[in-house]
Amino acid sequence: xxxxxxxxxxxxxxxxxxxxxxxxxxxxxxxxxxxxxxxxxxxxxxxxxxxxxxxxxxxxxxxxxxxxxxxxxxxxxxxxxxxxxxxxxxxxxxxxxxxxxxxxxxxxxxxxxxxxxxxxxxxxxxxxxxxxxxxxxxxxxxxxxxxxxxxxxxxxxxxxxxxxxxxxxxxxxxxxxxxxxxxxxxxxxxxxxxxxxxxxxxxxxxxxxxx
Numbered sequence: 001x002x003x004x005x006x007x008x009x010x011x012x013x014x015x016x017x018x019x020x021x022x023x024x025x026x027x028x029x030x031x032x033x034x035x036x037x038x039x040x041x042x043x044x045x046x047x048x049x050x051x052x053x054x055x056x057x058x059x060x061x062x063x064x065x066x067x068x069x070x071x072x073x074x075x076x077x078x079x080x081x082x083x084x085x086x087x088x089x090x091x092x093x094x095x096x097x098x099x100x101x102x103x104x105x106x107x108x109x110x111x112x113x114x115x116x117x118x119x120x121x122x123x124x125x126x127x128x129x130x131x132x133x134x135x136x137x138x139x140x141x142x143x144x145x146x147x148x149x150x151x152x153x154x155x156x157x158x159x160x161x162x163x164x165x166x167x168x169x170x171x172x173x174x175x176x177x178x179x180x181x182x183x184x185x186x187x188x189x190x191x192x193x194x195x196x197x198x199x200x201x202x203x204x205x206x207x208x209x210x211x
Contacts, residue, residue: 001118002046004030006038006064007053007080012103016051019107026114035059039067042075049114052097054081054088062091069096069165076117086197089128093196098163099123122163124200149190154208156183160196161203 003020005013005028017028030045032038036058042050050068054061065077078099079092089100098117101110102125113123149157159169166180173180188194191202203209 001026001048001114002029003027003114004032004038004041004045004047004050006032006035006050006056006061008033008056009053016110019110022107023111026111035061035064035067038064039071042068042072048076049117050075050077051080051101052077054079054083054092062095065092065095065097078113078117078123086128086195089124090195090197093122093163094165096165100128101125102127122161129200149187153183153187153190156180157187157199157203158208160184160187161200161209 003026005016007013007016010033013031013033017031020026020028030041030047032041034056038050038052039059041047052061052065056064059067061079065079068075068077075096076099077092077097078101079088079097080101080103081088081092082103092100099113099122101113101123105125105127109126116123155173156169159172164172166177166184170177170180187199191199193199193202200209
């Protein structure tokens with residue numbers, strides 16, 4: 001499995017590379033120190049997984065992810081961040097990242113993220129997931145959805161939680177991106193959620209998906 005590491009801190013890249021080198025079948029075959037180098041590399045080479053830092057010079061991880069997905073829609077990106085912040089998570093998943101890890105995570109979780117994303121799933125740092133769940137419960141504890149979700153809305157909610165973009169959801173369900181956006185807006189309104197992270201928490205709380 002070919003892995004690309006994108007981070008402006010050489011020591012962190014070296015450390016992550018050393019950890020990944022201890023795993024059989026996981027090979028770091030490319031490195032980049034900023035978003036510009038990253039985009040140049042993916043045009044020339046194919047990688048199975050990209051670990052992408054969010055805060056970098058030249059081009060931010062969020063903008064780099066958007067451009068990378070435009071170039072290679074099937075590219076599997078796992079975001080790396082120092083911050084367990086719901087907003088960063090929402091921006092990166094919106095940009096097309098399939099995974100989100102905190103930089104203080106252990107090797108076992110890194111491997112779990114790789115395996116989950118390679119299998120077509122969406123992975124969120126367990127530390128961030130628990131933090132969001134606690135926050136969601138404290139804010140939403142007394143609130144119930146204003147209206148029950150329709151079967152179509154539940155279907156779209158589950159696809160959102162699996163990490164698909166509006167475009168990908170539309171293609172999966174044979175509806176337009178604009179229609180997906182309208183459904184998404186209705187789902188946010190009905191569930192009292194502000195963003196994708198909130199929808200994931202709603203789905204977990206209501207046992208629509210498992211952690």
